[in-house]
Amino acid sequence: MNVLIVYAHPEPRSLNGALKDFTVQRLRTAGHAVQLSDLYAMGWKAPIDARDSLDHDLESRFDPSQDSRRAFASGRQSPDIAAEQDKLRWADALILQFPLWWFSMPAILKGWVDRVYAYGFAYGVGEHSDARWGDRYGEGTMVGKRAMLIVTTGGWASHYSPRGINGPMDDLLFPIQHGILHYPGFDVLPPFVVYRTSRIDEARFADIREQLGERLDSLWRTEPIAYRKQNGGDYEIPALTLRPEVAPGAEGLCIHVIGSDG
Numbered sequence: 001m002n003v004l005i006v007y008a009h010p011e012p013r014s015l016n017g018a019l020k021d022f023t024v025q026r027l028r029t030a031g032h033a034v035q036l037s038d039l040y041a042m043g044w045k046a047p048i049d050a051r052d053s054l055d056h057d058l059e060s061r062f063d064p065s066q067d068s069r070r071a072f073a074s075g076r077q078s079p080d081i082a083a084e085q086d087k088l089r090w091a092d093a094l095i096l097q098f099p100l101w102w103f104s105m106p107a108i109l110k111g112w113v114d115r116v117y118a119y120g121f122a123y124g125v126g127e128h129s130d131a132r133w134g135d136r137y138g139e140g141t142m143v144g145k146r147a148m149l150i151v152t153t154g155g156w157a158s159h160y161s162p163r164g165i166n167g168p169m170d171d172l173l174f175p176i177q178h179g180i181l182h183y184p185g186f187d188v189l190p191p192f193v194v195y196r197t198s199r200i201d202e203a204r205f206a207d208i209r210e211q212l213g214e215r216l217d218s219l220w221r222t223e224p225i226a227y228r229k230q231n232g233g234d235y236e237i238p239a240l241t242l243r244p245e246v247a248p249g250a251e252g253l254c255i256h257v258i259g260s261d262g
Helices: 015-029 065-072 079-090 105-117 169-182 202-217 230-234
Strands: 002-007 033-038 093-099 145-150 192-194
Touching: 002 015, 002 079, 015 145, 015 202, 033 065, 033 079, 079 105, 079 145, 093 169, 105 230, 145 169
Parallel strands: 002 033, 002 093, 093 145, 145 192
Antiparallel strands: none
């Protein structure tokens, strides 16, 4: 299988750096082809702007969506964007690896999403009508591909528990897993999260590598998170709210996962 790893940490000698190296080696040893987008090493340009189109006119008003649409449709995107899109087309699985900084991904990784997920490539596809509202949330250009997060955080697991002060980890990762990954069609696997990163000795690091190795070995067997599909009948269109008979009385992020709304 083909695996793309998009990695966002500025220090190669960090825990993240060691886990990235382990992931690449483990997958390749198992016979998988791996491409790595090391965003800091690449000097990735994070801000989306008019320069992302080869035909940009600095005197004209910049429209992020429409400029992206025109550049993608005409094949006039910045070469770095087109190269990352080619990697996504090639990949059977995508791994996003990053430290949880201020409750989200590092800005450089968000900038990768902003620029690579062009209009017509990752969004703005499919029919929009009273019967369908585009090919998204379980449909789209990434259907048939798998995705997983590898996340590190300095907080304790209890800090991110259902009653923890930071909020449940599943809720914090929802915009990434449900929005960035499920939206264009990926089958999203449960994340691999490393907690309390400042308290890792050799013994614990060995345990983490073993657990991560097991997750990587089962990348194509692990059951994805059961996110509801937008056009699967659970949502009213075009309102895009759950039908009254689906998870009646329930609210919150969990209602968008089958079986987790009670």
